Amino acid sequence: MNVKEISKYYQPIDYSKWDSSGKGKNILPKLEDTIYSIKEMDEKNPFEGELWRAALPFQDKRDDKGHAEITAYFGLRLLRFHPEATREIMMPSIILHDIGWSQLAEEERALFADYKIRKIYEPILRDRHQVLGRELAEKILKSLDYAGRINEAGWNGEKYQNHILEIISQHDTRPGFFSLSDFGVNDGLMRDADKLWRVTYIGMMTEVERSKMSDKPKTLEEEAEKTTKSFQKPGFLYSPISAEMARIELENALSYHKVKR
Template sequence: MKDKSTHNKIFKGTINALFQRAAPFLDIRDNDVHVQISYEFAGRLLKCYPGADQEIVLPAIILHDIGWKTIPEEELFNSFGPKMKDNTNQRRHETEGAKMADDILSSLGFPRNKIDQITSIINGHDTRLEALSLNDQLVKDADKLWRFTPTGVDIDHKRFGIKRDEYVAYLDTVIEQWMFTPEAKEMAQEALNQVKEDVKGK
């Protein structure tokens, strides 16, 4: 049996390996920036919920959007956001992403029961409105939290073609609806306040 610090060291190595394996699939749609920010939020949420499993939540957040790489580039920007025309590609990035994640996690020697939990979170992270578990809640919250950060707002309002102040006002109205945990609601509000402060400071 490995002691806790050895186990943590091995897990850290696995996280680095996952980022490396995900990188070639995250070079579109600013997904590399998104995943890094959401990974940090996932870490903060995990500190609030010791009953959640970091070995599910962190791999799921790193791999959740790799399926976008299978969507033709010219179709990408009609496939998400407030102006999305239909959700075929949104659904496809979940199903394809779950298969790709299964391959990556299997090749890294993840146990089957963990792979199944991670891929079922990925397979529905956007389209399934209810959460399957506490782990799923934290992934869903961390995924959306980046949208409230200065970086997320700057990227999103431009690609959605919505004026920055209008987009910020819209985000103010969706925190309750989007977030599962009270801590994520607080983090979203805190990040959005930072966005508003930045505008005032300019």
């Protein structure tokens, strides 16, 4: 599909109907209401629904309520445009990617949220959440017999699981993508879904609220400008489709902000 045609098929988030609880309610509607739902996961891939529920207690522990849900939301959409992706790798990677923050002490997470000192501690905290997240992800996958279920489907369960864990282990810090890997598209799309959170109204308002702790609190417009510059950097996103989705969602978020004010 031509990237310019994405706008014909892609509908941005409707914030007037979005539930901000961060409990997955926006991807838990009746199947007839939307093709992007955990119910669809349950019917077409039961493991994903089980995994979502198993990981939910560990989600959004970085003062970023809704991050896990929105990332999964974008992941499901990207799958529609990237049939070459391996859903059984990509979606578990997305669902589990940030659960490591739950393993850090509240004092550590507070350091990341504090704009005045974030730059000092951010590299260490990002590394720690990746390491701890990989460990927790492995425990959850094993508790649900992920590898065994993948083997039963006729694939290499251990290989799939190892790839999920490798993606999680450096999803914030790895330079570039697994472009030479046979599963590289899953790494790229997982990280794109993660980044797309930043162009949503909820994601940008999270940063605006955090900035109030600093000497220079930001407006949503200022956060949008900063985000736009980041997304325009060569190699920032894996997929051109993700870039077009980002453009659409950013415009959508700014429009909603104007109406909400």
